[in-house]
Amino acid sequence: MLGGLVSSARTNVRVVIVGDRGTGKSSLIAAASAERFIHQVPPVLPPTRLPADFYPDNVPITLIDTSSSLENRGKLAEELKRADSVVLTYACDQPSSLKRLSTFWLHELRRLEIKVPVIVVGCKLDKRDADDPTNLEHVMAPIMHQFREIETCIECSAANLVQVPEVFYYAQKSVIHPLAPLFDQEIHMLKPRCVRALKRIFVLCDHDMDGALNDEELNEFQVKCFSTPLQPGEIVGVKKVVQDKLPDGVNELGLTLTGFLFLNAIFVEKGRTETAWSVLRKFGYNDEVKLRDDIVSSAKKKAPDQSMELTSEAIEFLKGVFSSFDDDKDGVLQSSELDDLFSTAPECPWDEFPYKDAVERTPLGGLSLNGFLCEWALMTLLNPTQSSANLIYIGYNCYAASALNVTRRRVVDRKKQKSERNVYQCLVLGPKNAGKSKLLNSFLGRPFLESYSPSKMDNYVVNVVDRPGGPRKTLVLHEIPEMGLQKLFSDKECLATCDVAVFVYDSSDKYSLKRASELLVDVARHAEEIGCEMPCLLIAAKDDLDSFPMGIKESEKVCQDLGIDAPVHVSVKERDLNNVFQRIVNAAEHPHLNIPETEFGRSKKQHRELVNRSLVFVSVSAAIAVVGLAAYRAYASRKNTSS
Structure with missing residues (x-):
């Protein structure tokens, strides 16, 4: 180079x-x-x-x-x-x-x-x-x-x-051509993100995928990055420099990944950061050693109540990636295999919130194919740009927008009385100690724990829901602790991007039902005000405990007054979930049902009906007037003709 x-x-x-x-x-x-x-x-x-x-x-x-x-x-x-x-x-x-x-x-x-x-x-x-x-x-x-x-x-x-x-x-x-993103001066090594970027570039240039850059591939790389070809003697010289210092940097097939990284490190150490940056920028990297926005830009939603999903082509690509990195073919990507898969990305995207604990993993941190695809579905839902970027990092060569699909608006779904999304997002709300987190854990099949620790931040889990006679759907449960409700009411998009909301209460605690009912009404009213009505369900958790007196009747009355289905009784401890996740998906799939109606909503509906009736009356009156005028003109015309 x-x-x-x-x-x-x-x-x-x-x-x-x-x-x-x-x-x-x-x-x-x-x-x-x-x-x-x-x-x-x-x-x-x-x-x-x-x-x-x-x-x-x-x-x-x-x-x-x-x-x-x-x-x-x-x-x-x-x-x-x-x-x-x-x-x-x-x-x-x-x-x-x-x-x-x-x-x-x-x-x-x-x-x-x-x-x-x-x-x-x-x-x-x-x-x-x-x-x-x-x-x-x-x-x-x-x-x-x-x-x-x-x-x-x-x-x-x-x-x-x-x-x-x-x-x-x-x-x-x-x-x-900054040094800091490329090189750690304390240990005199390329920084991990720089190494990952260079590894991706090496893989892209290794057209025959033999693990080495031959003379032709080296020359193509040189022309792409610096617009000048290498002479045969120069190629020999480059490889000799590497081999003299690092024997395994060159093999009989050409320059290895180790040698490629070593060569770039030499340029940086000698102060020629512009050479390394020329390579990175030619392959689309910005000053943070991440792909530029114009490269990872994906299809964009036009309305807050739309969301993003992976296309079938992207899902098939991911299945192929899973299979190719599952070295031992045990149907699980172990931690080391996951690290290898994301070794060409700036970092593994699932090591931090909200993805770290969103799916069930093996004791050693491995992911099944189902968990792997669920992580991608969650990332696409919450951060489409990040999902698009990571698809490219791991080898998706098609145009980024072809990987993601923009769903139909939820307001249209309600009018058509049917949602055809493949991924549904469900808000999980309720008072403290109602059983929200335990419900989320049960969705992933995690064991029940008697101890209680209040949630202090949002929590996500995602899994696939199988339904008899219906297609599988991916369901994202998004728990919002009671202290985080203010953000829910201040952020319009938070409600607009959700398909269904469930309100969990402790069926043995009268106050818990009261608080869950108040939350349900507050959320429903806010949704009515901003035009983001969604199906809601009341979930009576801890059904293994004795209900408080009149508890069942009171909860059913709450649902009856709001016009939604009766509460779903579950006991996570007894593993009696009463098909609750299928019910959530069914509610999301039929978005015109189970929409609670508050006093505010009824008043708004009555006002709208009154305005419509007034408009109809005015329209009819205008029509009668027009007909009358036409009849009078016809009569006047005949009278003038006869005279």
Whole structure:
């Protein structure tokens, strides 16, 4: 790989220059701009622009001079917070200014939470005593070890124009071709996300899938990334460099993945980050070493009450992926096999909330095919862009939008009295200790636990529901703890994206029924107000306990008053679930039924009917008037003719 430049999409780089008074900030800027030494410069220069053609990346640079006086600290902080990179100066002839880097300036940048690359610049190199034994690398090594934000260090002289252009080249390069996302300077290794991206690129370039890049594949890679082919001698030279340092980096078939990673690491370690970034950007990666949004963009829903599902083509692709990574063919992807599957993605997407505990896993963390597909269904429902990106990361080569399907609007489903979704989302609500979490656990077949620990955050589980005589459906249960209800009422999309809601109460506790009923009415009323009515079910949990007096009659009356089905009685402890999950799916599938009607809804309905009747009356009256007028004109016409 000979290298070349593929710049980021930046249109400008803003560099803020800071440091103690008298360290040469203004002279450095003036010398870079004029390309000669300026003897008299103002204490603080106005913003200075270096044109796009000043450096090979063709990106203009705006240089911001600053004052280090106490009265200008507020202005300094404002400029730093707008910086893309910072040039931090000291004077080579003033040892105290060098010491101030670690005792003040670098700590100040951290205090202000300035998280951009820092270039440390020793100015006035021409004024250093010739007998001064200071070694830049020796002096800066401990400082750079303590402050990892320092990208590089350089010494210069504005008076002699020594390394002046290089200062701002490094400042620009630290932004356009940043080191931090690629390389861990502490352990001197490529960062995991960079390794994963390069592995994906290697796999894409290994057309014959033999685990090595042959000469033709290497040449295609070179042309794609740098627009220039490799000569046969250069290919031999590249492989020799790798083989001399890393014998298993090359085999009889060509450059191995190990060698490919080693080669990229060499470029980065030698400061040629632009070469690694050229490769990454040609394959669609952004500055976070993730695929760009324009590559992973998927079909988008046009209304809040639409959702996203995997297409049949994407599901078949995932089944094939599952089979190919199930090395021992035991029908389960073990943790190591899952890690291998996602080794070309920035990270395994299912290691964190809300996916980590959303499906049942084996004791060693493995996933069955059902669990694997359920995780994908959940990710597609909650974050379609993330799902689309991960499909591409693991090898889905079709256009991203072809992997996802936008479902019909739920308001249309209600009018047609039928939903044809394959994935349903169900809100699970209820008071504390009603049995919500235990209901979710039972959906995954997890054992019943007597202990109670209140849910403090949302919880998701997903599984497939088999129904006699009907197609299998994927059901997502979304538990919202009582303390999280405010978000439910403030976020319109939260209700719009749900197909059904269930309200769980402890059938042995009168207060629990009262609170669940209040929640049901509150949610139903809010749904009526925003036009997102959905089927609702009342679930009487802990049916193994004795019901409170009149409990069954009171709960049935609540349902009767709201016009929904009678409560579904379940006992998770006794494993008597009364087909509750099938009932939830049936309710979601028939979205015109089991919609609770509150007093607000009835008033709204009566008002709408009154308006409709008024409109009908006005329409009929207008029609009669038109007919009457036509009859009168006909009569008048006949009368005039006869006379």
